[in-house]
Amino acid sequence: MSGSQPIIQLQNIEKTFLLGDLNIEVLKGVSIDIDQGEFVALRGASGSGKSTLMHILGLLDRPTGGRYLLQGEDVANLPDDRLSALRNQLFGFIFQTFYLIPYISALENVMLPGLYGATPARQLKHRAEELLTQVGLADRFHFRPGQLSGGQQQRVAMARALLNDPQVLLADEPTGQLDSATSAEIMALLQSIHGQGRTVILVTHDAATADFAEREVLLHDGLVQDR
Amino acid sequence: MTAWSRIAEIGLIAWRCAGMARHALWAAKTRSLFVVAGIALGIASLTIIVAAVDGAERKANEMVAIFGPDAALVLGGNIESRAVGQRTLTLSYEDAAVLRRSLPGAYLVVPMRAKSNVQVRYAGRVTQVPLVVGTTAGYARAWDWPLSEGRDLSEEDLTRSARVGLIGDTIAQELFGKQSPIGRTVLMDRFPVQIVGRLSYRGVSGGGGAVDDRIIMPITTLTKRFHLERNYFRALRVKFHDPEYMSAHVENMRSLLRHLHNLRPEEEDDFSILTADEILQFLSTFKGGLILFLGVTALVAMVVGGFVLANLFYLGVDERRSEIGLKMALGAPRWAILTQILLEAVGLTLIGAILGMFLGMAMGQLLARLEVLEILFSWKVFGFALFASLAIGLIFGLKPARRAASMTPIEALKGN
Structure with missing residues (x-):
């Protein structure tokens, strides 16, 4: 892939929620370019619109205005199933509350994104074991999420995010529920994921966490703030 | 991608959805048990009906064969309106x-x-x-x-x-x-x-x-x-x-x-004539009553089972919003979500059907032992039970499944 074209281009993105008769403008025209292999932090206070922006970036939600070019392609007119496939192949997600399925093992949780594709199960399992070993959980394959600490659960979620070898990793307050020592470990892992050549987009309210990124985009009241 | 490999992929994903459905059902044991019990009762009644109707049919044919199509039996006294103290030696x-x-x-x-x-x-x-x-x-x-x-x-x-x-x-x-x-x-x-x-x-x-x-x-x-x-x-x-x-x-x-017997035109017969035809008529009335009574019972039981299923699944889909949202975020297409929930519903109704068949057979045996009913089990019972349970699973599972599939990933994730 050439470095000339950004992997993600947001042009004047708007998002308005309709709450009863009230129009709530959450994003008022956000334009950001993100290059292949960048580590970007989207920082903002709560209510700044950073989570909404991340949902739009991750194709979990559609903007109400503006253009979103993903690898140069406008995603506005893509059908739902195509968006599903793009989420599956192109993106990895890490959430503040981990979102692991409680009644299956760590290994099965990691394999989950692969189950919606054609990769054979044996290969998926091998890949999941490899990833769990990479995040330091080689001895926890068959533990349920409830049997793991918060930091361990977030590592499982990170392994899951990497299963389909995505180009872009989206992390939404990944350390929001973790103590500082565990947070540092998770951030170190994110940096090593970035070191593998992946694009990492980190959403956070915390300046210290945002410092791990190469570039910081500050959001305020639904707009990108210039420094 | 060729059409064949696409079909193979869809089959594979559906198969994996079945595996996920199995895990999810096992995780919600109590809920699953309620649904299974509801369906099993309905299928048990259905099993008994089919077996009893077949039994009555066999009985009728045996009775007619033994009675003989070319014979009549005349009984003293009128069995249709047997007055108190009426003479039967006529x-x-x-x-x-x-x-x-x-x-x-x-x-x-x-x-x-x-x-x-x-x-x-x-x-x-x-x-x-x-x-x-x-x-x-x-x-x-x-x-x-x-x-x-x-x-x-x-x-x-x-x-x-x-x-x-x-x-x-x-x-x-x-x-x-x-x-x-x-x-x-x-x-x-x-x-x-x-x-x-x-x-x-x-x-x-x-x-x-x-x-x-x-x-x-x-x-x-x-x-x-x-x-x-x-x-x-x-x-x-x-x-x-x-x-x-x-x-x-x-x-x-x-x-x-x-x-x-010197009966005047306005007087009733003081004897009764039975033929094979009348035996068949009596039995078809009996059979009709049986189908009506047990049929209504089975229908009610199965519809109740279906509503139990629909209700519990509706609640379940609501409880599992974040799980559904997560799967969507990870790239599950809508049809895969729909497939999983439908498979969960059909899986439970099929288990209910199998249990119900055994329950029905046991109850049928008991009724036959007590000589309440004549019963005859056949493969037809299997067919009916499987078809009925499949239909209930699909009909009552469809709405919750569609609801799950129609969620947007973001709405589902936030729901928790």
């Missing part, structure tokens, strides 16, 4: 003689009387015979009931009031075991009777009860020995040529008997 030997002589188409007229609960002994063994039938020559022929050994009653036995009898298969077994009863003499209430013939094993009668535990004697001997009314008897078996004219035969017989 058929006389005079009637039988006239029918024999002048009823067109009739070739065999055999009157019958019965004495119930007679003690019979042989060589120290005692048994209670529920029914001793007194009749004229040709009993075995009149009932199409072949003898396994010996001979039928003859005209001579009748005129001589001979102390001879035909023995039912069950009693022969009880009294003589493997030995032949022919020529042996049993004691019936202290007077000796020589067995001359043995009736073959029949199993059931036109009336539904057991028939192999009876003894047949000349009617003259019976009335004399048990001091019964000499002029009248209880029933009359008539066999006709040309069974295709049965309704005409029956009408002829009815008017002849009314004439013989």
Whole structure:
């Protein structure tokens, strides 16, 4: 892939929620370019619109205005199933509350994104074991999420995010529920994921966490703030 | 990507959805159990209905085969409107003689009387015979009931009031075991009777009860020995040529008997005529009642099971919003979410169907043992149960499944 074209281009993105008769403008025209292999932090206070922006970036939600070019392609007119496939192949997600399925093992949780594709199960399992070993959980394959600490659960979620070898990793307050020592470990892992050549987009309210990124985009009241 | 590999991929994903469905059901054991129990009860009723209707059908056919399509049974008294104290001994030997002589188409007229609960002994063994039938020559022929050994009653036995009898298969077994009863003499209430013939094993009668535990004697001997009314008897078996004219035969017989009994036009019959047709009619009414009663029960049980399923699944989908949202975020297409929830519903109803079939068979066996119902299990039951459970799973699972599939990933994730 050439470095000339950004992997993600947001042009004047708007998002308005309709709450009863009230129009709530959450994003008022956000334009950001993100290059292949960048580590970007989207920082903002709560209510700044950073989570909404991340949902739009991750194709979990559609903007109400503006253009979103993903690898140069406008995603506005893509059908739902195509968006599903793009989420599956192109993106990895890490959430503040981990979102692991409680009644299956760590290994099965990691394999989950692969189950919606054609990769054979044996290969998926091998890949999941490899990833769990990479995040330091080689001895926890068959533990349920409830049997793991918060930091361990977030590592499982990170392994899951990497299963389909995505180009872009989206992390939404990944350390929001973790103590500082565990947070540092998770951030170190994110940096090593970035070191593998992946694009990492980190959403956070915390300046210290945002410092791990190469570039910081500050959001305020639904707009990108210039420094 | 070729069409074939796309189809293979869809099949693979659906298969994996089934695996996820299995995990999810196992994780929600209590909820699953409720649904299974609801469906199982419905399928159990359905199983019993199908088996009972088939059983009634088989019974009807057996009864008709035994009764004979070319025969009628005339009973004294009117069984449709049996007035209190109405005489049931209305058929006389005079009637039988006239029918024999002048009823067109009739070739065999055999009157019958019965004495119930007679003690019979042989060589120290005692048994209670529920029914001793007194009749004229040709009993075995009149009932199409072949003898396994010996001979039928003859005209001579009748005129001589001979102390001879035909023995039912069950009693022969009880009294003589493997030995032949022919020529042996049993004691019936202290007077000796020589067995001359043995009736073959029949199993059931036109009336539904057991028939192999009876003894047949000349009617003259019976009335004399048990001091019964000499002029009248209880029933009359008539066999006709040309069974295709049965309704005409029956009408002829009815008017002849009314004439013989001096009945005025406004008076009701003081006798009843039964034919195979009437047995079938009675049984189809019975079958209709059975289908209606048990059918409504099964329908209600299954619809209730279906609503239980729909309700619990609706709640379940709501509870599992974040799981559904997560799967969507990780790239699950809508159809995969729909497939998983539908498979969960159908999986439970199929388990319910299998349990219900066993439950129904057990209850059916019990009812059959208690002689409440005649039942017959067949592969049809399997077919019905599987089809019904599949339909319930799909119909009642569809709405919750569509609801799950129609969530947006973000709405579902935030729901937690």
